Amino acid sequence: PTRTPDAEGETVSGYKLGPIIAYGGFSTIRCASSSTGGTVAVKIVRRSDIAQQQDPALARKRLDHEASVWLSLSHEHILPLFTAVHTSHADFFVTLYCPAGSLFDIMKRDGRPALPHDDAGMMFRQVVRGLRYLHEVARLVHRDIKLENILVDEMGVCRIGDFGMSMNIGELDVDDEDLLEMQMMQRQDEDENRTQSQGGGERRTTFAQAKRQTKPGLPVHLSMIRHHSGPRHRNSTPANDTTAPARPAQVFQTGSLPYAAPELLMPHFSTLARVDPAQDVWALGVMLYAMLTGRLPFVDTFDPRLQMKILHGVYKVPPGIGRGAELVLQGCIERSTSNRWTIAMVDAVAWGVGWG
Known part of the structure; x- marks a missing residue:
């Protein structure tokens, strides 16, 4: 049978493709070697x-977005993209080999x-240093920080990867299809308002809730063993609304819901x-x-109950982690976005994490 251009033994941009080392959402990752012996x-x-995705055009757009963002980044704690090759068969993204895998x-x-x-x-x-570069220099929000997306290279250096969800700071957190739907709903509401105002009626309208849903069956990390020691900590800032939404406002990648900030679980109405x-x-x-x-601080096999736990922000303070780590956890896992630490604030005290 004819070998495909992405098969083991084929050459892409001077690199000979080796065995598969991992799988992504709809991607395959192979190691590859150069003529000089580099991996x-x-x-x-x-x-x-891509053609088999539910919305191929949107999948293509997101892939192109990730490639564009990835190529623009350069920092010692960001996974580098050396080159991207686009053929009629596939897109190939050549990056650093991290034999240790992810965190x-x-x-x-x-x-x-x-x-x-x-x-x-x-x-x-x-x-923290990589994320500070993203926030302060690249002006990006990663939007999918988790253990699986931090790669460790052969020198033991951590590298942030996977920029498929990243967006510019201040950008509207909405997909094209959602924005179109909401614009249509807004026009419909305006038409209804005009109709009712002509009849002497009055009606207050808001944007309809975005139709995003959490993917069913998001797996909780099986290796994260649940323990029941240590005091519980509730964030000092009360949440405005801790009612569990039927449909959170954000679509989460597999395994990402336990890391979701509470504001992402609140349905968006008027804004x-x-x-x-x-x-x-x-x-x-x-x-x-x-x-x-x-x-993980918030764990449940039932997603709506997990959302409730995140919204309430109650977690067990791990014993024996040291005052520095406790301060960082309290600054980061803070329900109020205005009181939550910035990455610069985290960086200022991160030296105290791990020192007991």
């Missing part, structure tokens, strides 16, 4: 796989169930939310908690 990773997205892989392999606190602190500080770096800071706090304890 890279190649993310491969077949055109045929999630490392925790599954080496966690007991947590990482040693000094290791966790060192890795956390690297992620549309703008992308805020605070969303990443909350997820950063959740990730630190997992690194220090081996479990």
Whole structure:
């Protein structure tokens, strides 16, 4: 049979494709080698796989967006994109090979169930510096910070990857299809208002709730063992509304719901939310908690109940993590976005994480 251009042994941009090392949402990742013996990773997205998506045009647009963003970034704690090759068969993205895998892989392999606190602190500080670059220099919100999206290279350096969900700071957090739907609904409401005003009636209107839904069956990390030690901590700032929404305002990637900031779970009515770096800071706090304890602060196998736990913001303070780590967790896992720490505030005290 004829080999496809993305098969093992084929050459792309001077790199000979090796075995598959991972899978993405609709991508395949292979290691590859150069003629000089260097090793890279190649993310491969077949055109045929894009065509099979529910909305191929939107999938194509998001892939192009990710490639554009990724190519624009350059920082020691950001996974680099060396080159992108586009053919009639597939898109190939050549990046750094990270044999250790992600922080999630490392925790599954080496966690007991947590990482040693000094290791966790060192890795956390690297992620903080990468995220600070995204927020302050690139002016981007990653929007999917989690253990699975932090890769560790052969030198043990943490690299933030996966920019498919990233958006510019202040950008409207809404898909094209949602925006079109809401504009249509707004016009319909205006027509109804005109009709009712002519008849002497009065009607208050709001945007209809966006139709986004959490993907069913989002898996909770199986390696995150639940423990029941340590005092509980409730954020000091009360939430405006902790009613569990029937449909959260954000679509989450598989495994991302436990990291979701509470404001993302609130349905949008009269206003549309703008992308805020605070969303990443909350997820950063959740990730630190997992690194220090081996479990997530908010866990439930039933998504609506998990949403309620996140909205209430109650979690168990891990014993023995040190005052520095406690302060960072309280600053990050804060329900009020106005009181939540910025990445610069986290960076200022991150040195104290892991020192007991």
